[in-house]
Amino acid sequence: MSVNKNLKILIVDDFATMRKVIRNLLKQGGFENVVEAEDGVAALKVLKSQPVDFIISDWNMPNMSGLELLKAVRSDDELKALPFLMVTAEALKDNVVAAVKAGVSNYIVKPFTAEVLNEKIEKIVKSLAA
Amino acid sequence: MDVRFINPFLNGTVTVLKTMAFVEPKAGKPFLKKDTIARGDISGIIGLTGSARGSLALSFSESSILKIVSNMLGEEIKTLNGDIKDAVGEITNMVSGAARKELETLGFNITAAIPTVVAGKDHSISHVLGGPSIIIPFETANGPFVVDICIGAVGGQ
Numbered sequence: 009m010s011v012n013k014n015l016k017i018l019i020v021d022d023f024a025t026m027r028k029v030i031r032n033l034l035k036q037g038g039f040e041n042v043v044e045a046e047d048g049v050a051a052l053k054v055l056k057s058q059p060v061d062f063i064i065s066d067w068n069m070p071n072m073s074g075l076e077l078l079k080a081v082r083s084d085d086e087l088k089a090l091p092f093l094m095v096t097a098e099a100l101k102d103n104v105v106a107a108v109k110a111g112v113s114n115y116i117v118k119p120f121t122a123e124v125l126n127e128k129i130e131k132i133v134k135s136l137a138a
Numbered sequence: 139m140d141v142r143f144i145n146p147f148l149n150g151t152v153t154v155l156k157t158m159a160f161v162e163p164k165a166g167k168p169f170l171k172k173d174t175i176a177r178g179d180i181s182g183i184i185g186l187t188g189s190a191r192g193s194l195a196l197s198f199s200e201s202s203i204l205k206i207v208s209n210m211l212g213e214e215i216k217t218l219n220g221d222i223k224d225a226v227g228e229i230t231n232m233v234s235g236a237a238r239k240e241l242e243t244l245g246f247n248i249t250a251a252i253p254t255v256v257a258g259k260d261h262s263i264s265h266v267l268g269g270p271s272i273i274i275p276f277e278t279a280n281g282p283f284v285v286d287i288c289i290g291a292v293g294g295q
Contacts, residue, residue, distance in 0.1 A: 025211070025224035029158065032212040068252075097235035097250075117239075118232045119157035 037126030048072025150236030182230030192289030201281035
């Protein structure tokens with residue numbers, strides 16, 4: 009089964025450059041339907057204003073962290089089923105455990121290649137469809 | 139400075155630049171730096187605390203960082219603009235993350251602060267421990283950059 013490349017993906021990261029980097033990596037995998045938000049608060053506004061199929065969020069952000077955003081998404085009846093890929097600069101055990109407990113779909117440690125990012129997305133989407 | 143700290147930062151730098159920017163930097167021989175003058179045109183600096191304490195700086199020549207960030211973004215950047223500053227902060231953050239992961243296997247649990255970025259000719263780098271620092275020089279096809287670290291174990295580890 010091939011994954012729908014027209015998935016609308018929300019990238020959440022406080023660094024505009026990192027959002028561009030992720031957008032560039034997604035493009036290499038054929039995913040070009042992308043929206044962006046600079047933190048968790050902005051992400052929730054986007055999620056409430058338009059349909060989104062997949063969330064890729066940084067962990068460390070001001071205002072609302074990736075973990076707080078994940079918890080907010082999982083506790084919202086309309087959003088709770090959304091696939092959520094967490095991006096972290098380090099795979100500290102405590103962080104991974106907290107993210108898994110909060111219902112993260114998967115996580116990816118920076119730095120990562122386009123291949124690894126796109127494999128993670130496809131794996132999550134296929135597991136949801138199975 | 140404890141030599142155990144050199145390889146994790148060296149390896150982290152190579153991994154981050156190869157993975158995110160498709161640039162293969164070649165490391166030169168590390169040397170001691172006793173002044174605070176940066177060896178590049180733009181630097182990312184990050185504080186480290188925990189079972190080791192200190193700071194890490196990455197100082198890039200303009201030509202090297204323009205190529206690195208252009209590769210990361212998939213678009214050509216010609217001047218040291220806001221995208222470059224953001225990217226230097228993010229690269230510093232990622233190198234620190236990769237190095238701390240390797241240091242974790244040596245028994246060090248280290249957390250990092252938020253990186254700051256400074257630009258300009260002969261700007262200064264103030265290390266948390268005051269210095270001297272170890273410089274690991276790197277060459278890329280588009281110019282040099284250095285990793286500038288000053289870190290020490292806490293509690294006689």
